[in-house]
Amino acid sequence: MFVRTITDRASRRNTLNDLGLTSGSNPIVCLNEFAYKRGTEIHGENEPADYVYQVKKGAVRSYKLLSDGRRQIGAFQLVGDIFGLTNGENHRFTAEAVVDTTLWLMKRRSLEVISQTDGVLARNLLSLTTRSLQHAEDHMLLLGRKDSLEKVATFLLEMDKRLADAMTLPMSRRDIADYLGLTLETVSRALSRLRQAGAISLAGDALREITILDRKLLLALNLQG
Amino acid sequence: MFVRTITDRASRRNTLNDLGLTSGSNPIVCLNEFAYKRGTEIHGENEPADYVYQVKKGAVRSYKLLSDGRRQIGAFQLVGDIFGLTNGENHRFTAEAVVDTTLWLMKRRSLEVISQTDGVLARNLLSLTTRSLQHAEDHMLLLGRKDSLEKVATFLLEMDKRLADAMTLPMSRRDIADYLGLTLETVSRALSRLRQAGAISLAGDALREITILDRKLLLALNLQG
DNA sequence: CGGGGGCTTGAGGCCACTCAACGATAGTGG
DNA sequence: CCACTATCGTTGAGTGGCCTCAAGCCCCCG
Numbered sequence: 001m002f003v004r005t006i007t008d009r010a011s012r013r014n015t016l017n018d019l020g021l022t023s024g025s026n027p028i029v030c031l032n033e034f035a036y037k038r039g040t041e042i043h044g045e046n047e048p049a050d051y052v053y054q055v056k057k058g059a060v061r062s063y064k065l066l067s068d069g070r071r072q073i074g075a076f077q078l079v080g081d082i083f084g085l086t087n088g089e090n091h092r093f094t095a096e097a098v099v100d101t102t103l104w105l106m107k108r109r110s111l112e113v114i115s116q117t118d119g120v121l122a123r124n125l126l127s128l129t130t131r132s133l134q135h136a137e138d139h140m141l142l143l144g145r146k147d148s149l150e151k152v153a154t155f156l157l158e159m160d161k162r163l164a165d166a167m168t169l170p171m172s173r174r175d176i177a178d179y180l181g182l183t184l185e186t187v188s189r190a191l192s193r194l195r196q197a198g199a200i201s202l203a204g205d206a207l208r209e210i211t212i213l214d215r216k217l218l219l220a221l222n223l224q225g
Numbered sequence: 226m227f228v229r230t231i232t233d234r235a236s237r238r239n240t241l242n243d244l245g246l247t248s249g250s251n252p253i254v255c256l257n258e259f260a261y262k263r264g265t266e267i268h269g270e271n272e273p274a275d276y277v278y279q280v281k282k283g284a285v286r287s288y289k290l291l292s293d294g295r296r297q298i299g300a301f302q303l304v305g306d307i308f309g310l311t312n313g314e315n316h317r318f319t320a321e322a323v324v325d326t327t328l329w330l331m332k333r334r335s336l337e338v339i340s341q342t343d344g345v346l347a348r349n350l351l352s353l354t355t356r357s358l359q360h361a362e363d364h365m366l367l368l369g370r371k372d373s374l375e376k377v378a379t380f381l382l383e384m385d386k387r388l389a390d391a392m393t394l395p396m397s398r399r400d401i402a403d404y405l406g407l408t409l410e411t412v413s414r415a416l417s418r419l420r421q422a423g424a425i426s427l428a429g430d431a432l433r434e435i436t437i438l439d440r441k442l443l444l445a446l447n448l449q450g
Numbered sequence: 451c452g453g454g455g456g457c458t459t460g461a462g463g464c465c466a467c468t469c470a471a472c473g474a475t476a477g478t479g480g
Numbered sequence: 481c482c483a484c485t486a487t488c489g490t491t492g493a494g495t496g497g498c499c500t501c502a503a504g505c506c507c508c509c510g
Contacts, residue, residue, distance in 0.1 A: 045450055064366045066448045072366040087355040092362055119341060126351045129358060130312040136361035137317055141289045141297040143368035144406030148498070173457065181369030183499060188458055206456055206507085223291040225270055373466065398489065411466055413490055431475080431488055 019082070019111070019124050032105045036097035043084065045094045051105045053077075053084045058101025059170040062093035063178065073179040075135060076171065078162050082128055084108075099170045143181045146223075151180040152190040153221035156200065160212055169208040194218075244307070244336070244349050257330045261322035268309065270319045276330045278302075278309045283326025284395040287318035288403065298404040300360060301396065303387050307353055309333075324395045368406045371448075376405040377415040378446035381425065385437055394433040419443075 033056065036042060042053065045064060053060075060077040074093055077083045086092060115122040142154055155176060160167055169176075173184040180187065191210075194200045199217040203209040212218060258281065261267060267278065270289060278285075285302040299318055302308045311317060340347040367379055380401060385392055394401075398409040405412065416435075419425045424442040428434040437443060 064362070065450055066366070066370060067450070068448065070370040072369045074362055074365050087352055092359060116344060119347075122344075122347050122351070126347075126354060127312055129351060129354050133354060133358045133361060134317060136358060136365060137289070137299055140299055140361060140364055140368055141291070143365055144297045144403075145291060145295040172455095178369075184456090185458080185500085186498060189498095192458070207458090223293060225290060225292065397487095408467060409489080410468085410491085414466090417490070432490090 019121055019128075034103050034105055036101045036103065038097055038099045038101075040097050042095040042097060042103070043091050045092065046090045048089060049084060049086050049091045049108055051084060052082065052108050052111060053095075054082045054104040054106075055079050056102040056104055059098040060095050060101060060103075061098050061171065061175055061179075062095045064093060071178045072181070073175060074139070075132070076175075076179065078170075085125065085128055085132075098175065148180075148182055148186050148190050149193065150221045150223065151182060152176075152187060152194065153199075153218045155180055156194075156210065156212065157215075157218055157222055159210075167210050167212070168204060169210060172206070244346055244353075259328050259330055261326045261328065263322055263324045263326075265322050267320040267322060267328070268316050270317065271315045273314055274309060274311045274316045274333055276309060277307065277333050277336060278320075279307045279329040279331075280304050281327040281329055284323040285320050285326060285328075286323050286396065286400055286404075287320045289318060296403045297406070298400060299364070300357070301400075301404065303395075310350065310353055310357075323400065373405075373407055373411050373415050374418065375446045375448065376407060377401075377412060377419065378424075378443045380405055381419075381435065381437065382440075382443055382447055384435075392435050392437070393429060394435060397431070 036058075042060060043049070043051070055077050057079060059079075060081075060083065061073050062075050062077065062083060063071050063073040065071050075083075076098070077095075083095065084091065111121070111125070115125055142151055146154065159169060163169075171179075173187050176182075177184040177187045182190075191200070191202065191207075194217075195202055197214075197217060199212070199214045201211045201213055203211070261283075267285060268274070268276070280302050282304060284304075285306075285308065286298050287300050287302065287308060288296050288298040290296050300308075301323070302320075308320065309316065336346070336350070340350055367376055371379065384394060388394075396404075398412050401407075402409040402412045407415075416425070416427065416432075419442075420427055422439075422442060424437070424439045426436045426438055428436070
């Protein structure tokens with residue numbers, strides 16, 4: 001695992017802009033780049049939240065565990081996503097690298113201090129939190145009220161939108177299952193049914209290259225309001 | 226349904242304090258009291274969010290619907306709770322009065338304007354959003370990974386904590402079911418099993434007075450991290 | 451070539467759902 | 481006062497969707 005302090009201006013400005021830091025007037029946020037091997041932990045649940053992270057490369061899963069090992073993944077963080085934000089002192093999820101992943105790190109304290117005087121940053125922190133909340137609200141509907149085919153269809157449409165180019169899923173069937181509240185076998189069966197129905201095609205390494213052939217069919221399964 | 230503008234200082238100060246408005250320096254937030262009959266809609270999903278609400282008396286359910294009528298209640302708002310906060314222009318839930326309910330209303334615009342200059346208010350808005358997010362995160366774990374008995378046990382402990390005095394549930398079995406991702410029959414069966422196990426007792430109107438007799442038993446079912 | 455990890459597929463079982471009957475309570479109107 | 485109805489909750493019987501367990505395939509890698 002290697003560590004490097006970002007010194008080139010371009011990288012820093014890019015990230016800071018995502019948080020809406022206004023130029024110049026702010027002290028410099030401590031910003032590091034950090035690489036995580038596939039499967040390693042980024043932060044644990046209930047650990048002190050010292051850093052806020054942004055995905056530069058790779059993908060992250062954030063999850064909670066029950067004491068007997070059942071796992072619920074609350075969200076996947078993909079390139080560009082910011083996570084680790086919290087008002088309290090501790091993280092509420094465990095975060096792990098799904099694949100080899102590079103993150104930008106910021107000191108949480110710095111953000112807190114700056115947001116006291118920088119209204120733009122403060123509003124962007126609220127905006128990020130609201131976006132997480134909205135995702136969680138939609139996901140509650142999925143977990144509580146959709147059947148397995150609908151869950152997988154919704155998942156594929158979400159990934160299609162967020163991965164943008166060439167949909168190669170970074171996560172395993174087990175990860176998908178723990179995100180959707182299913183077992184990996186049920187996910188696999190749902191994907192097979194969608195493939196046989198002509199909605200998608202599966203290819204590549206561990207059948208993780210997925211192409212959407214019939215979007216209407218998936219949308220029909222992604223019932224909304 | 227009656228409407229009355231709050232004019233007495235005590236009520237106003239009480240509510241504003243919940244949001245952390247600092248005294249004096251702020252323009253007065255338009256604040257009304259509004260009564261809703263049991264079952265009536267407070268605001269609809271995707272409607273413009275003009276107001277923010279605080280429960281003075283009663284209880285509120287906030288839910289999403291699928292097009293075929295399946296319903297997922299994301300949260301119950303009880304006395305003191307603030308809801309209707311959103312960054313976007315529209316509400317993301319439909320909110321209905323579970324029982325006859327009285328709310329305080331505030332103009333959302335006013336809060337937005339004030340929070341531009343009032344750091345304390347801004348931070349409290351973030352804090353409220355974070356609390357909602359935390360609840361949603363915990364609820365995802367429940368919906369995705371707990372069985373019916375665990376769900377009902379968790380629900381009872383939540384209500385016990387939040388209702389404080391004399392636990393008379395305001396909501397029906399159907400509401401509970403739509404909150405927990407179950408059917409009303411399954412909720413009823415789970416309650417019966419908990420009663421037979423000596424964990425709770427049921428009494429009152431529609432068997433909505435629930436007393437916790439054996440907290441350990443419920444806690445054992447409320448597995449965590 | 452053996453082993454391991456990830457995925458699929460099949461067989462069988464179980465938990466929650468569906469459908470239905472029934473009791474209790476409150477409100478309504480004759 | 482009593483039917484009548486509507487609402488809410490409980491309980492039983494049977495079904496079905498998802499889980500469990502197991503086998504087998506593929507691919508990569510030592």
